[in-house]
Amino acid sequence: MTPRPVRTALAVALLVAGAAACSSSGGGDPLAAKSPAPAPSAPASAGGASGKTVVVGSANFPENVLLASIYSQALQAKGVKVEEKFNIGSREVLYGQLQSGALTVLPEYNGALLGYLDAKSTATGKDAVNTELKAKLPAGLAILDSAAAEDKDSLTVTQETADKLGVKSIADLAGKAQDLVIGGPPEFKTRREQQFKDVYGLTFKEWKPTGDTTANALKDGGIQVGNVFTTDPKIVQLKLVALDDPKNLFSSQNVTPLVNTAGLDATGTAALNAVSAKLDTAGLTALMKRVAVDKEDPSAVAKSWLKSAGLS
């Protein structure tokens, strides 16, 4: 009925599938750290880090590319040889590459990283998170100093609402929440409604799933309180105020370098810690506006920030 080549093609497809299924000897998750054939850029041997090229990687979203650019240029300013591998993939992909030594430095967020290593962790404050992280990280990986800068969930209001209600922190919403409509991504309600009750004793009038339009909905008055990421450039653009979270309902998400210790020497470590010492949330938000709204190149924005911070 059917011509031979196509029949053979089907046979080949099945054979490939079959061979794939049967080759149990070729075990090992190729995306995992201990891959059967390690990436060619093999880990630098411990101690011999100086003079070796440091590979700075980044996850596939603009803020992480910006942070990686800052790290990369800060290292280069101190004479460290750097190779950039930006915008590659998610934490899940990059973490294994860091373990294998194919990457040396990665901009991370301490709370999210801890959640990745231990989904059940309940630590929320910066120090608590970092202490737990250090205990959970495998040998060979380490976090350096965390920056004050955070990209975390927040409750955000407009400047007018903040002035009118006289609120600066989530705790100040006590007694006012029942008149306010809150918005955020669809999963926000299921994740947080009970927590707001338990931690701050807040019950909101209504929960609206506003997704990517949360900031605009705040401005338009459709909601009065919204769940916005703290470095969202719209906070600056639309003159929004992120409320303080004194009881740490939202876990810390401090920008923190995650490094393969064998690949980075003391000079490099000092360079990255110097970045963390200077980087705060307002600064990062302003930089993100330049990248995401003004469409400046992340590398150019990183360069000008390093210059103004005296790190270049």
Next chain:
Amino acid sequence: MLDGEPLVRWHWLGDHLGYLADLTADHAVIALVPVLLALLLAVPLGLACARFPRLYQPLAAVFNVVYALPSLAVFVVLIPYTGLATRQTVMVPLTCYALAVLLPTAVDGLRAVPEPVRQAATAMGYGPWRRLAAVELPASVPYLIGGLRVAAVSSISLAAVGALVGRGGLGYLFVDGFQRTFPTPILAGIALVALLALATDLLLVAARRVLAPWERGVAR
């Protein structure tokens, strides 16, 4: 979605000419070196298939399957072997795709010599190798170049997908533009990919005119 972002920020293009040129050069290497490699493999494989017809059907079947593999999945699977965000991760599968296109054309080309011509060459005292060099390979040039045109153009288009695993030449413009709601680099990337393909195609057409001048009347 655009929220007031203009379709094209012309000054961005002006400010990034060097950057765009670098990406284009990178893209050309990632996309076209595999096509050349595939050509080098296709000719001997094609010869083998022309001599041993039984070889051809299984090989053609294998490449039929290869051609249907989603490129992204292949890139992902190769990362542990070829390294993260390296050129090889993208170039190895592209070589296979190009070979899938070139092998049949090479076989057709080598079979295209009419039997009387072949016999005439033998009668003139040509040995098999000399006949291959003087008669069969030249006769297959139009076929091979036709295959090269398709392989090169699709390779240029496919290479962009490599950006999803960190190495896709001009494809980075699509990822970057998409992440930042920034259509300018996306449009620039589409235009440059198309231009690169067009330039390659014209080059191949010119090559055919030089290498197979007898085709001039018939070919485009």
Next chain:
Amino acid sequence: MNWLGWLHDFLADPAHRSGPDSIVHRLLEHLAFSAEALGLSALVALPLGLLIGYSGRGLFLVTAVAGVARALPTLGLVTLAVLLAGVGDTAVLLPLTALAAPPMLVAAAEGVRGTDPDVRDAARGIGLTHPQTLLRVCVPAAAPTLLAGVRTASVQVIATATVAAYVGLGGLGRYVIDGLATRNYPTTVGGALLVVLLAVGVQLLFALLIRLAAPPGARSSPRTRARRTGGPSEDPATVPASPPALVKEVP
């Protein structure tokens, strides 16, 4: 963990059994994207290609345009379409249509043009009008070439529709992309395997159709048919992507 284990994991994952992430649902999504794009391009490209092939006019232009269209990167078109039109089926339908149209257009034009001129003259001679000649004589003669073009387009569309998942749409690409993002290797491999099986299945279907469509006289001897229609290959099914330049007579 081995390949067998991965496949088992992929198939055994309860999320892949039912619901929006089930294999059946993703497969149907993938088929829907592909079928819509193929249908739309067939609607546009095939009639146009037949007319051009029959009249012989505009052939150069068509092959040139098809060549450029072939070079348009689907990833770029999809990302641009999402920025302009939002996440939705159109964002992937139009780029896939642009991918599928060129091979169909060229195959239709070349197939009709390759009809034996004597046969055409004979058809005119017995009093058939131009439309009748095209539909009753040229189209059946061109059917194998034409179907080979549609098959090439189908395989490309099915393999490329995986890109839709990058911009948040469904289809089998979800497994590939989600597997990559979550480092769930079984999911990526399982998704890729499904795409390949789908593509090979479609190839089988077309091989059957091409067989059935071949004119009865030619069925027994594909070699002579290929010669007469100017096909580069003895059997169109052996060529994964019929290069347009080769669907021409080479002396």
